[in-house]
Amino acid sequence: xxxxxxxxxxxxLKWKSQVKKGTLAFIILSVLEGHEYYGYELxxxxxxFTAIEIAEGTLYPLMNRLKKEGLVSSKWVEQESGIPRKYxxxxxxxxxxxxxxTVYWNDLGVAINKISKSK
Amino acid sequence: xxxxxxxxxxxxLKWKSQVKKGTLAFIILSVLEGHEYYGYELxxxxxxFTAIEIAEGTLYPLMNRLKKEGLVSSKWVEQESGIPRKYxxxxxxxxxxxxxxTVYWNDLGVAINKISKSK
DNA sequence: ACAAAATACATAGTAATGCAATGTATTGAT
DNA sequence: ATCAATACATTGCATTACTATGTATTTTGT
Numbered sequence: 001x002x003x004x005x006x007x008x009x010x011x012x013l014k015w016k017s018q019v020k021k022g023t024l025a026f027i028i029l030s031v032l033e034g035h036e037y038y039g040y041e042l043x044x045x046x047x048x049f050t051a052i053e054i055a056e057g058t059l060y061p062l063m064n065r066l067k068k069e070g071l072v073s074s075k076w077v078e079q080e081s082g083i084p085r086k087y088x089x090x091x092x093x094x095x096x097x098x099x100x101x102t103v104y105w106n107d108l109g110v111a112i113n114k115i116s117k118s119k
Numbered sequence: 120x121x122x123x124x125x126x127x128x129x130x131x132l133k134w135k136s137q138v139k140k141g142t143l144a145f146i147i148l149s150v151l152e153g154h155e156y157y158g159y160e161l162x163x164x165x166x167x168f169t170a171i172e173i174a175e176g177t178l179y180p181l182m183n184r185l186k187k188e189g190l191v192s193s194k195w196v197e198q199e200s201g202i203p204r205k206y207x208x209x210x211x212x213x214x215x216x217x218x219x220x221t222v223y224w225n226d227l228g229v230a231i232n233k234i235s236k237s238k
Numbered sequence: 239a240c241a242a243a244a245t246a247c248a249t250a251g252t253a254a255t256g257c258a259a260t261g262t263a264t265t266g267a268t
Numbered sequence: 269a270t271c272a273a274t275a276c277a278t279t280g281c282a283t284t285a286c287t288a289t290g291t292a293t294t295t296t297g298t
Contacts, residue, residue: 008216011188015216016223018141018284021255022134023227030234040275049237050230058256060277065255069130082264083275097127097134102235104135108142109228111169115149116221118168137254140284159246177285179248184284202246202293 024054024062026105029090029098032072038085039063063088071097143173143181145224148209148217151191157204158182182207190216 031037031045042063043054066072071094078084090098150156150164161182162173185191190213197203209217 008212008219011190011216012219012223014283015141015144015220017256017282018144019223019227020257021140021284022137023141023231024256025134025137027231027234030231033235038275039277049234050227052227052230055257056276057258057260057278061255064277071130085275093127097130100127100131101134104131104138105231108138108169108171111171112142112146112149112224115146115168116152133254136285139286140255143285157246158248159244174286175247176249176287176289180284183248200294204246 020052020054020058024052024058025066026098026101027052028059028062028066029071029094029101032088032090033095033098036087036089038077038087040085042088066094070094139171139177143171143177144185145217145220146171147178147181147185148190148213148220151207151209152214152217153209155206155208157196157206159204161207185213189213 027046027050028042031042031049037045039056039059043056043059047053063072063074066088067074071091072088073091074086074088076084077087146165146169147161150161150168156164158175158178162175162178166172182191182193185207186193190210191207192210193205193207195203196206
C-alpha cells in the first residue's frame, strides 16, 4: 500500500507537469490580458492566481516562443536601481489566439464534466 | 493579416496537441470509471464525449503506461468472430489517482476563471 | 466476387516542451 | 560578510502526442 502511494505520487507529479504543457501558454496569455508584466513578476502572478509554480527555465523559453510566434511583444524598462526589466505585452494576434484557446478550454471542461456526470 | 491567421492556426493546432499531453490520461481514466472499454472502443467513446480524436499510436502506448503504473489492468476477451479485444479496467490505484487528478483539474479551472474575471 | 473501409491490435521514430542545473549580476537583510 | 531574493538567460534531459507503418479480420459497397 505504501509502495502504491509512492508510485501514485510520482505518477501524479509527472501528470501535473504534463498538464502544464499547453495550459501554461494559455495561463500566461490570460494573465497578460489587459496588464503588462515582466518575467519574474509573471511567475509570481501565476503562483498567486493558480498556485502553479513555473520554473524560470520554463518561463523564459516560453516567452521567447510566444514572442517568436508574434503573440506577445517585449520592451526593456530601466529601473532606478537594479536590473532592467523586460515587460511583455499581449499583441492583437495574441488576443485572437487567447480567444480561440478560451473557447477550446471551456469546451474541454464541459466535455470532461459530462463524462464524470454520466457515471 | 492572412499570414497572421495562418501562423495563429499552426500555433493553435500545436497548442491543442500540447493540452492533450496530460489531459488524455485524465480523460481515459474518467471514461474507464465504472465502465470497461477495449482500446478501439475507448477512442470512439472519447471522440463522442469530448470531440477529441485520439490517434491509435497515442492510445496503445498510453494504455501500456497506465498499466505499467498499475492504474489499469487489462484482460483479453475472445470474440465469437473477429479479433479478440483487450479490455481495460480501472484499478484501485487508478481510482485514487483519478480522484487526485479531478481535484487538481477543478482547482485549475477555478483559477483560470479567476484570472479571466479579474480583467 | 472483389475492393475498400472499418475494426482491432501494436511499434518506431520525430517533434514539442517543462524542468533541473547552471550561469551572470544587483540589492537587501542578518 | 554572507545569504536570500530579484531578474535575466541557456543547455540538456525526460516525457509524450502523433505520423507512419505493420498485421489481421470483418463488413460494406458495387
